[in-house]
Amino acid sequence: MDRPGNGKDVPKLPQGRESGQAPEQGERSEPGESTTIDGAHWAHVDIYRLAVSHANRYQDLGELEDLGKAIEYMSRVLALTPNGHQDLPNRFTISHHSRFESLDAPNDISKAIEYQTRALSLTPDGHPNISRRLASLGAFHSDRFQRLGELADIEKTIEYESQALACLGELGDAEKVIEYESRALALTPDGHPSLPRQLASLGSIHSDKFQRLGEMVDIEKAIDYESRAIVLTPKDHPRLPDRLANLGASHNIRFKRLGELGDLEKTIEYMSRGLVLIPDGHLDYNLSIRLTNMGVAYNERFKRLGELDDLKKATEFKSRALDLSPDGHPDLPRQLASLGMTHGNRFERMSELNDLEKAIEYKPRAVTLTPEAHPNFPNWLASLGISHSDRFRYLGELKDIEKAIECETRALALTPNGHPYESHWLASLGAAHGDRSRHLGELGDIEKAVSVFL
Structure with missing residues (x-):
């Protein structure tokens, strides 16, 4: 088993955004609304409304054709919009980032960074969304680093996420978010296509709150909302793998708190289902984290039940994760340490020198980094x-x-x-x-x- 003190945490996919989408994607507009952009000043306001309609439909149904149309129409409107409108570049950012997640095109993540930077430059100090926009920009740089491997993006990630933390409000802000999200959910009729997204978002917020305050009611609500989101999410929806992974992570959080084996079994079940839905050859920039989390979950079950097959699976998943992580990857030290510990566990169980040699190969690299x-x-x-x-x-x-x-x-x-x-x-x-x-x-x-x- 793992020695005491070995790292055993299983992080969720990036929080503050539902499974990797931009945090403000939940700030949805109806096609007839102008929100912060004054449509009366636009000669082509109908094009903007059409873009918003396609973007909203993509969020609900996951059809890439809608995403392409949203970007096409937003591009036309952006060319006609005077500088100073902060909302449009933010919406353009969200659409490019969503397409990057689906198609893995480097140009889209670069466009997302370009327009999010522009939106941020137009956001006044003290604006209620500034923390989320900073966090989004940091997350986008992290995504590009994992795709292209440029260390400058990691430096930008740290810079913007540090600024976002400095801008965070008090706990009352989180309570307000939950209040507003809950009211929106209560007003959404059964069968509405946005319902799974709203449930998943509210689940993530409660999970974050539990990790801040440790109140069991929040992790229970997170699991409830995330479970309902999965039931309502179409089997071919591009968000389903992320929603499954996040539900698995919530069960893992509760397992660490209560120690009930049923939660660990659910962790493995939902994370496995999420992995199966990722096509072979698809470059999912969260894949190494998903694989590491699977390996850690199997290692935890080995410690509980002593089944050698779980230890073998833990080694397999962690090894695959390490193979996908380039030098400089922010999760590399944890992956090295975790794989080294699993080989140490195998040595204790099977007394094969090769496992001990592997443990001593990986652990020093984790320490050095x-x-x-x-x-x-x-x-x-x-x-x-x-x-x-x-x-x-x-x-x-x-x-x-x-x-x-x-x-x-x-x-x-x-x-x-x-x-x-x-x-x-x-x-x-x-x-x-x-x-x-x-x-x-x-x-x-x-x-x-x-x-x-x-």
């Missing part, structure tokens, strides 16, 4: 030390026990008193000193082993 101040750094460092201790006991090479003591000593130095894994790491360090004492016969190691437990 992780800043010392990162909260997972001591965990991953201690885990590496434990693998070196295991290899020392298997091969008897002094360099491994030296490395084990070095890693575990450093991990403890970075660990605050009272940390939940402190006692485990102390025990591992004491055992490592005991192993070296037996190997070298030096009294100093015996004294250090004893002092660790005092």
Whole structure:
């Protein structure tokens, strides 16, 4: 099983937007509304309304033809619109990002970034949507990085998401969002094509709120809304894989809180269904995260039930995720650490040296790529030390026990008193000193082993 302190979190797909769509996509307009754009000033207001109609229909039905029409009509209107209208570039952004998600065309994500940057430049300080627009722009840069691998996009992601966090309001803002979304849902008749999207959005908001406050009612509501969204989502809808993945992640969150096996089974079920719906060869920029999450879920079930098949599946999914992650990928350290830990688990179960060698191959790479101040750094460092201790006991090479003591000593130095894994790491360090004492016969190691437990 995983050693205590190993990273075990299963993140959802990017939040703040329903399964990767732009956060403001929920700000839907009816075709006859002008909202923040004054249609009376436009000679071609009917073209704008037609664009909005196609964009709304795409959100509901997922037909790419509607998305293409929305972009075509918005392009015509944008050329006729004076500078200063912030809403139109924002809507253009959403449509290009949606098409990027469906077709994986680099030009679309670049256009999304271009128009979101323009919309942001027109958004005054203090505007209620500025935080979401900053978060969207950061997410778009992250998407482009995962598609093209340019490190400048990661730097932009960090910059804009940091600004978005700085602009976030108090908890009352989240309560208001839930209030308004709930009122909109109550007014939506059964059978309306936008109902699945509204349910999924409200589920994501409650999931986010649970992770901030830890109140069980929110994760229960998240699962309820996300489950209803999936039932109502057509089988061929492009959002279905994401909605399944997010429902699986919500069940995983509840599993970590309550420890009920049924939630873990649901996690695996829904994440598996989502993966099956992604066509072979389709470059889904979230695919490596999906695969890692599947691997972590199988590893959790192995720890609970001890079935070797779950451990093999965990290794398979995590290996596939790593193969899809280029150097510089923001999730790469977690993937390396997670795969290394799974190989460590396999070694404990099957005693095959190859698994131990793989663990020691992946874990140092995770440590090297992780800043010392990162909260997972001591965990991953201690885990590496434990693998070196295991290899020392298997091969008897002094360099491994030296490395084990070095890693575990450093991990403890970075660990605050009272940390939940402190006692485990102390025990591992004491055992490592005991192993070296037996190997070298030096009294100093015996004294250090004893002092660790005092």
